[in-house]
Amino acid sequence: xxxxxxxxxPLVSDAIVRGLATAGYVVDAVTDAESVQSRLxxxxxxxxxVDLGLPxxxxxxxxxxxxxxxxxxPLLIVTARDGLDDRVNALDLGADDYLVKPFALPELAARxxxxxxxxxxxxxxxxxVGQLRIDLAGRRxxxxxxxxxxxxxxxxxxxxxxxxxxGRVVSKERLIQAIVSWDEEISGNAxxxxxxxxxxxxxxxxxxxxxxxxGYRLDDA
Numbered sequence: 316x317x318x319x320x321x322x323x324x325p326l327v328s329d330a331i332v333r334g335l336a337t338a339g340y341v342v343d344a345v346t347d348a349e350s351v352q353s354r355l356x357x358x359x360x361x362x363x364x365v366d367l368g369l370p371x372x373x374x375x376x377x378x379x380x381x382x383x384x385x386x387x388x389p390l391l392i393v394t395a396r397d398g399l400d401d402r403v404n405a406l407d408l409g410a411d412d413y414l415v416k417p418f419a420l421p422e423l424a425a426r427x428x429x430x431x432x433x434x435x436x437x438x439x440x441x442x443x444v445g446q447l448r449i450d451l452a453g454r455r456x457x458x459x460x461x462x463x464x465x466x467x468x469x470x471x472x473x474x475x476x477x478x479x480x481x482g483r484v485v486s487k488e489r490l491i492q493a494i495v496s497w498d499e500e501i502s503g504n505a506x507x508x509x510x511x512x513x514x515x516x517x518x519x520x521x522x523x524x525x526x527x528x529x530g531y532r533l534d535d536a
Contacts, residue, residue: 316361316431316475317493319354320344321377322393323369327416331364331393334420339454339471340427341494348372351381359492360388361431361479364423365410367394367401375408382409389430393418428452435479442478445535447521449478458520469494470513473506477523477533486530 318335322328323346332342345354348369354360363381367374378390390410394401397415405413411430414423428440428451440452446459454471456464466474476493477485487506494509495501510531514523524532 316472316479317341317343317359318427319351319358319360319363321346321348321351321363321369321374322366323347324366327366330420331423335424335427338420338424338427339468339475340424341472341492346370348374348377348380351377355386355388359489361434361493362389362391362427364391364393364427367392367396367405375404378405378408378410387434389434391426391430393423425452431479442481444478444481444533445521446519447517449474451475451478456517458518464516466513466516467509469509470516473509473513473523474533477531481533484526484529484532490531 316339318340320328320331320342322331322344328344328346332344335342343354343358345351349371351363365374365377369377374392374394378392381388381390392405392410392413393416394413395416402413411433412426414426432440432451440450442449442451448457450456456466456471456474458464472494473490476490490506491501510523510525517523522534524534526532
């Protein structure tokens, strides 16, 4: 899953990027609100993390603008401002959650999971597709015999993206965006290789079905 981070403090930004990468997320970081729209125009994100104290347009204005323009992107505010008025204002403007700095990275990752679940209509961290059990928090999948599958980071990211949209087709481009950041490149053929390897590891528990010209769907085997 892919997250856009809007944070102007390089130390905080680097810590969040590294921490969420460890939790399995691809994170792209920008330092100001003015850069956000161009990123949203070219890339699908599952969540945005927004600092309030940004240079130029602040986080409040960014949240207001995104909601005014009809964006339904989940928005998580991370800020040092702990006043009640700031929390109420951010939530009333359209933010989905509010986290005060300093915070523990595991809590940030958990809040990200919760917001992404809510946006994709997933109700819990554990999901079942066919005979495949998927633990989103633990980042592991178990086959029909109860064995934990040995998945690479990219295989897991593909499975996670498909699981959040179980029963629906996910385009190849969206899968690419879910597994690589701006400074990485991957071809459509490489996605096909990763999907093929994932299929083999899923065995008879579930299947990744290719829908010609559209993308892939996670189905019962």
